[in-house]
Amino acid sequence: MTYDVIVAGLGAMGSATAFHLAGRKGLRVLALDRHHPPHTLGSTHGGTRIIRETSFEHPRYVPLVRRAYECWRRMEVATGKRLLRVTGGVFIGTRHGTFVAKSKESADIHKVPYEILSPAEIRRRFPAFRPDESAVGFYEPGAGVLGPETCVQACLDYAKRGGIDVKFDEPVTRWSVKGGGVTVTTPRGTYSGGKLLLAAGPWMLDTLQSVGVRVAAERIVMHWFAPSPPPRATSRSSTWRVARSHCGSSDPTRPSRHSRSRTARSRRRFITAASPRRRTRCVATSARTRSRRCAQC
Numbered sequence: 099m100t101y102d103v104i105v106a107g108l109g110a111m112g113s114a115t116a117f118h119l120a121g122r123k124g125l126r127v128l129a130l131d132r133h134h135p136p137h138t139l140g141s142t143h144g145g146t147r148i149i150r151e152t153s154f155e156h157p158r159y160v161p162l163v164r165r166a167y168e169c170w171r172r173m174e175v176a177t178g179k180r181l182l183r184v185t186g187g188v189f190i191g192t193r194h195g196t197f198v199a200k201s202k203e204s205a206d207i208h209k210v211p212y213e214i215l216s217p218a219e220i221r222r223r224f225p226a227f228r229p230d231e232s233a234v235g236f237y238e239p240g241a242g243v244l245g246p247e248t249c250v251q252a253c254l255d256y257a258k259r260g261g262i263d264v265k266f267d268e269p270v271t272r273w274s275v276k277g278g279g280v281t282v283t284t285p286r287g288t289y290s291g292g293k294l295l296l297a298a299g300p301w302m303l304d305t306l307q308s309v310g311v312r313v314a315a316e317r318i319v320m321h322w323f324a325p326s327p328p329p330r331a332t333s334r335s336s337t338w339r340v341a342r343s344h345c346g347s348s349d350p351t352r353p354s355r356h357s358r359s360r361t362a363r364s365r366r367r368f369i370t371a372a373s374p375r376r377r378t379r380c381v382a383t384s385a386r387t388r389s390r391r392c393a394q395c
């Protein structure tokens with residue numbers, strides 16, 4: 099079969115691409131995934147993802163995120179699903195750390211509304227937290243959350259309705275460039291395309307290595323803690339993040355679904371210290387990977 103575009107990988111990136119391509123009339127598109135998304139084996143799962151305009155990584159991301167807000171709203175209209183919830187977000191770092199300083203820098207450059215909160219102010223406005231005096235809060239009223247599984251499902255449903263060939267459990271095993279187009283091989287057949295979009299997340303390691311780009315997959319472990327007693331309504335209604343380091347390398351073909359209990363214990367200690375009135379119980383754990391450019395390259 100011949101297509102204009104072939105999309106390989108249908109997590110957050112590939113499914114959103116399929117959504118946008120579905121809106122283009124006359125384009126023949128094939129979208130493939132090695133599993134059946136949304137699934138729990140890549141990076142796009144776990145119930146929630148934060149969206150915020152500012153970025154502690156680099157101010158250049160702010161215009162991109164602004165465009166993402168617009169695109170999510172367009173997707174909501176097209177799919178009839180509520181995807182983005184603006185909750186406001188509190189991001190807690192330390193006075194001498196870079197997390198809040200860099201967020202503030204990007205907000206100042208791009209004129210994003212924010213407030214800097216003292217530890218006392220964090221305790222007053224977000225009573226679930228009891229940060230010590232070294233903490234500093236960055237409150238962003240425009241921050242919010244998206245449900246990754248709902249978003250992927252909504253994008254893929256829309257893509258199918260728009261005439262895109264969506265195929266699951268069909269991994270791209272080989273691809274090559276030939277005469278201005280691409281040939282893609284899977285266990286079920288061979289497809290030709292004008293363009294190939296690779297959106298294989300942490301599986302990109304092998305794919306990109308073949309064209310000379312080296313990436314590393316970094317393992318990020320999530321823990322879900324059930325607070326006891328349950329948080330008050332005021333603290334439930336905000337997105338939050340506490341800056342903590344995470345690191346580790348991972349082989350995405352053999353992801354461990356369980357983190358070591360040492361990691362869970364250390365996080366529980368941290369949460370309990372930040373919120374001493376609560377007892378916490380780890381209710382679930384999940385290890386996922388995300389790809390990023392290898393720091394040594």
Ligand SMILES: Cc1cc2nc3c(=O)[nH]c(=O)nc-3n(C[C@H](O)[C@H](O)[C@H](O)COP(=O)(O)OP(=O)(O)OC[C@H]3O[C@@H](n4cnc5c(N)ncnc54)[C@H](O)[C@@H]3O)c2cc1C
Nearest residue numbers: 107109110111131132140141142147148269270298299301
């Ligand atoms: C723990 C954690 C927390 C995060 N928090 C946030 C957050 O709060 N806010 C935010 O914006 N971002 C966050 N991110 C980042 C965000 O989740 C990822 O950037 C995003 O999910 C990546 O999506 P993806 O499509 O690139 O990869 P994936 O979701 O991993 O999708 C890749 C897909 O490719 C498929 N695939 C792989 N190989 C092949 C092949 N050969 N052929 C066909 N298909 C293939 C896989 O089955 C998979 O479905 C977080 C990430 C993690 C891990």
